[in-house]
Amino acid sequence: MEITLDLIESHGLTTEEYEQIRKRLGREPNLTELGIFSVMWSEHCSYKSSRLHLKRLPTQGPQVLQGPGENAGVIDIGDGLAAVFKMESHNHPSLIEPFEGAATGVGGIIRDIFTMGARPIALLNSLRFGPLEDTANQLIMEGVVAGIAGYGNCIGIPTVGGEIQFQEAYSHNPLVNVFCLGIAPAHEIFLARASGVGNALIYVGAKTGRDGIHGVTMASEEFSEDSESKRPNVQVGDPFLEKLLLEACLEAMKTGAVVGIQDMGGAGLTCSTCEMGSRGEVGVEIELARVPQREEKMTPYEIMLSESQERMLLVAEKGRQEEVLEIFQKWDLDAVVIGEVSEGHDLTVYDQGSKIAQMPNKALTEEAPVYDRPAQRPAYLDELPRWQDLDFPEPSDYNTLLQEIVSSPHLCSRRWVFQQYDHMVQTNTAILPGSDAAVLRLKGTSSGLAVSLDGNSRYTYLDPRMGAMLAVAESCRNVVCCGARPLGATNCLNFGSPENPEVMWQFIESVEGISQACEVFATPITGGNVSFYNETNGAAILPTPILGIVGKLEDLKQIRESFFQKVGDSVYLLGETRAELGGSAYLEHLGLPLSGPCPALDLNQEKALQDKLLDLIALECIESAHDVSEGGLLLSLAECCFPRTLGLTMEASTPLRPDHYLLSESPSRIVVSVRKEKEEEFLKRVSDLDVHKLGEVTDEIFQVSVNEQSLISVPITRIFQVWNSFLDGVFEH
Amino acid sequence: MKFGVVIFPGSNCDHDTHHVLKSVLGQETVFLWHQDTDLQDVDTVILPGGFAYGDYLRCGAIAKFSPILESVRRHAQDGKLVVGICNGFQILQEAGLLPGVMLRNAGLRFVCRHVWLRTENNQTLFTNACQEGQVLKIPIAHNEGNFFISKQELAELQENQQIVFRYSDAQGDVIPEANPNGSIDSIAGVMNRQGNVMGMMPHPERASEALLNSEDGRFIFKSMINRVH
Amino acid sequence: MKAKVIVRLKDGVLDPQGQTIQRSLNKMGHEVTELRQGKYFEIEFNGMKDESAVRQRVEEIAADVLCNPIIETFEIEDIS
């Protein structure tokens, strides 16, 4: 088949890129080779627009066992154990088919974790949808949540946390970012590299179908014999099969016969073969006729590009493949030797014995194009309204205000969501969803891990660099509030088109913000994912970098819940409240335009606060700690009261207008509760901080006075009720 | 007492259950593989939660054909203890060892949360460590836990005191609002006529350590351990 | 040969799924008086050529596996 300009374009390659391919091969590629190059050189696989900038991220640290470049990052957590984690996006598939898109996203990130030899112990997710007033957005959210639940619940990995925001910009482009954490013996990490000429390449798991051969379907149509007019390219997940795959792979790894292993995710067989070859500096040969196929008459092109889920590729030691195959048999899985590690550095593909493609692994991977795309500060930033210029009156009734903000989609309880997730399976979830971070105990030790995902798209829109720093800070703060010390980070960067210089600027700024913050918090980035082209009809999403922080809780006895524990405890606020309402949930709630500036963060001050909090927890000076973020001090205090339906009597004084004070989103603030007996010691220890006594935990009334004026007095159960059931009202009518 | 925890390929509470029995309660505990028929001389067989065979058709529909189930049936016929938790309960129903079937939850969604259970019968091999009417805090996590049975069979269950647990509020009142899945008569756990096979939808293994918010599940395991020998 | 099997809930067994769909249809203005949801299976037997043998086999499969006789009944729609 002749390679025409049309064909090149329909593969998403530029003519310059095609020239490079030709030069690299020293000849014209054939169609299968073109297809292989096109997926490997796609933004998704090659990171061609982001690679240059991702280098800026700090990735080093004594705790880092594996940084970016493998399927997941690995950090040392002591006790001979390693934490293996990563975050990934599945945005586009979730728009096309919310349930299956989200489900297969979960399936993919789980494979990235157990590929490394780790047993997955927790899932989290970060979601963005359009406003819930629109039924179309409700349906997307319903489908996404059910899809995440359907997969995680079945496979038996608890979904323990996450975060959700609603914004018009996501109406036609929801975001589904999924995170998985696993545990492995620190010295038994498996890597995705092939080695040892003659070693067997084993294909395991689901049969290959024509799933997800997208973008290129059109081209493939032209030559497939009985081309169906509209072939669905939606991938459907099979969590049961993945459960078998998970157990079988972990068992196979114990034999010692597995040399390398890689999941087949995006770009399936293509990606797993050439990447393993490239990392291992060896050649790889495969015979497509041996690949288990679900559909008839699949062409080599289709087999190489299929994105069928629940498949893995293993390299097994020569002569020991039987041991490995037996284990897969025990778990009722298709496992076939489809090729071997070879001399040289090429990926060579045979079909029925005849060679149909041969390309250097490196040309497909490391030597893929890298672009330094033009970047330009977006014009909108100069036209942003300032919140100070907005004319919104002080509310006349704060009781009503409180009722309203706790029952807004932005600030209401996420119970409706997390109750659909099995968040307790594996019996490690020591802090359940709804707190600051999730805490998982590590069986067999006295320690645990805390995890939090954070990102505030409104802030990153207003100021991508500051917004990204705030995301890191908040994520670390959440982890610290549970009593854990942040150890490592992962990230998922969701943006519009990198070919738009303004989007590129947002991206570069965000990376800079993450880098600066991660350096200060000593949380190296161990991996992540970039999702570009999140736009529909030319309208991009808000720049959305999401941070995931993993921290270690040395002693589970020191675990801290975010909410008040006991009547009579004193309540303090650590940190300063400034009039910072730019990008706040309060303005959003009032229906005002997104206005700047976003809250300002002093990284060193934040770090000092977090370190201090950990000291206070270690000294058992505080009973609970909850960070102040979206919804400000008011929401934070209400959330402290909810779980045990305790009340609060608060008296504060401030030069700010009371609603500004209560709903400001100044960072670096934490609400703590302190037992009376510990109060003196507590005060001594925090003398170098900005500390404000707010009041006392009471029985049932939530009472707030500011500057000696009583603003709120309402039974906590009433507020709790509206906060707790808002999403039920949206979805269960 | 020696416990055996069955592993089906899609079981996912097998290790949780094993952990509680062995590491928390110090009981001799072994795993039993679904393809095997040897029960390794265990006193009590536990069918744990999960999705035995993916359960895409009906929960437990395929599991009832696995080789181990024949041995479990004999074990039950010999009067020895068999307990099904969540998916295990569904399997025992499909296998005809326990009455009723599970329909989709009335709310049509998976529900994971702590619920309250009132002990309806504390004179059983599974509840003798509980007080009469004791209210236990134990989590559920299921999509199909809506217990259904014909009126006549329900009357028999009631008459024979086969209903072991009902969903209640924290005070022990069995009210509709406390029923998380629409189960008929708020049934959360039942046993067979002979009283040696019990199934419950809530997960006692998830409520057996202080760190995990409740230790009430221990009453159930302790009851079984109590009667041994 | 290929068999088509329908599994439906027995009368009197609550069908929360069907009810929910019905309610939302009613809300959308469709005057549906009842809606019940069941399952549908297509089963292929390459080796078998005899209709009555296939029917017997399908009955066995449906009764043992596809349907739970306590709440469901099945019907073989078609064998061809």
Add this chain to the structure above:
Amino acid sequence: MKAKVIVRLKDGVLDPQGQTIQRSLNKMGHEVTELRQGKYFEIEFNGMKDESAVRQRVEEIAADVLCNPIIETFEIEDIS
């Protein structure tokens, strides 16, 4: 009047449900070469008497509500 509708996955769309059931049947010794699972609906309209009106209505309901057009197709089996 009563309509019967079958919703099935499009060809080429993975049917993990069907495959898993098929694998188990194979293990039990049934030589099933393919099994695909779909949904079945019975919809009753008390008020309507005209077949073609019902058909039109059912098509609308099936396309909008019962079936996910991205991965499924539907078929009206019978109206009576």
